[in-house]
């Protein structure tokens with residue numbers, strides 16, 4: 249999704265500035281975007297700009313002209329289209345009257361009203377974006393005699409919505425002003441310069457020192473020195489932080505795509521998520537941090553909020569929580585954030601997110617606090633994310649950076665982390681010590697089981713050919729494996745563009761069975777548990793209507809292949825971790841179908857890695 253980088257560099261000239269901003273754009277690419285641009289302010293008090301739809305590498309062809317001259321201040325942006333198609337005209341930075349250039353993340357909700365007023369005031373619009381009004385508003389303030397800082401502060405006061413802004417002015421060549429409300433903005437502090445970025449990894453090629461702007465903050469960077477003001481305009485100090493993040497690019501190695509690499513990293517990722525968190529037949533509660541014991545003692549109900557794949561992980565966890573005697577409810581964050589309800593005593597809100605920057609999840613967490621949830625815990629993969637900063641307790645998944653837009657190792661590590669949380673709360677409810685030991689034993693065996701599931705790669709690649717020319721697919725699962733079916737269908741949709749829907753298998757005869765014919769592939773997730781006999785019946789219902797079945801079942805479950813039924817046997821594991829192991833072949837299936845179709849697997853159309861707008 250949209251990304252911002254801006255910098256004032258006191259040394260190195262325009263070439264170094266273009267390199268710094270360009271590398272920042274490349275580091276923001278993983279978020280997903282469809283156009284990119286850059287603008288520099290020269291010592292001659294002019295703004296020069298390059299922007300175009302497509303990839304950063306295409307923009308690089310236009311950056312030569314910007315390298316000439318003595319510019320030391322610039323802003324750059326990757327845009328994920330919301331208002332207006334991906335086009336050069338809609339790409340940021342937006343320039344107003346040659347005087348002000350602006351990049352903006354988020355959505356300005358009152359843009360129509362501002363556009364009307366600005367049009368009447370004589371401003372001319374050249375884009376369909378909601379953010380061009382920001383450039384005009386700041387420009388109007390500059391025309392009224394304000395300096396850039398005053399202009400951004402005055403303009404920000406008129407904006408509604410969630411946004412982060414970077415602005416430069418032709419008349420102030422050494423100055424860069426940033427502002428945030430709702431969307432993150434980070435200030436990087438380097439020798440001889442300062443930066444603004446929307447995401448910590450985008451500054452690690454320059455510095456590890458940074459601070460996070462708080463809601464309503466404005467940062468004024470002049471010749472590399474910076475001052476932060478709060479929403480009331482008072483100068484404030486924000487905590488200086490040092491990033492421990494990996495500053496290098498993630499290498500693809502011998503893999504064709506990051507998604508493939510990330511699928512095959514799952515044995516290691518799960519092992520890393522468990523590292524130092526188990527002891528004998530127990531979990532070590534220290535992993536949750538100081539005060540977590542007292543928190544867990546008072547928890548009587550768990551509310552999970554999440555989006556997409558993370559939501560499906562929480563759906564699996566609900567089965568685990570409830571089987572340990574911990575009442576649990578799971579809700580899509582974008583729905584929860586607008587819903588009022590009575591908060592039960594002892595409620596803990598658990599936000600699950602790979603990126604920790606998903607705006608719906610962040611806003612749902614803030615909403616939870618407003619309506620009375622006293623305690624918030626997050627399960628997250630990015631230590632330096634907004635979600636981690638805003639949560640009282642944090643359990644990090646140690647998946648490592650996930651680049652592919654389609655989440656894979658994030659999901660299996662989220663499930664691993666959630667099972668640790670289930671044990672921590674369950675041992676205070678109905679989970680006996682012996683049962684805890686069994687769960688811990690299952691967790692210890694998990695990395696090996698995942699590695700064995702990955703050995704199904706060739707078998708899954710062979711069956712994937714049958715899906716490549718299909719337009720639709722159905723996925724079936726029951727119990728804790730129904731969310732696994734949902735996740736499998738989401739993977740297929742995202743990267744192969746085949747319409748796939750998952751149903752609880754028992755629901756099939758209540759409608760979706762009408763879709764089944766010999767052109768409808770049906771994927772069934774059939775572990776060897778107490779629901780096996782039920783799903784076997786559901787498989788027969790499909791087969792009786794000519795449906796072509798691909799059944800992922802456990803070794804020894806007794807489901808045999810034959811006419812219209814292909815069986816792939818998944819390694820036999822304990823009941824609790826079974827959803828994690830069954831996920832692996834479904835990821836492989838989606839991956840192989842997409843490679844046959846030749847789609848852009850790591851950056852599927854229309855999608856973004858971090859969804860930072862509503």
Ligand code: M6R
Pocket residue numbers: 555556557558600601602603604605606609653654655656738742855856857858859
């Ligand atoms: O970073 P998050 O886990 O909060 O992201 C939530 C969803 O946007 C994400 O899982 C999305 O559904 C993925 N593209 C799924 O592969």
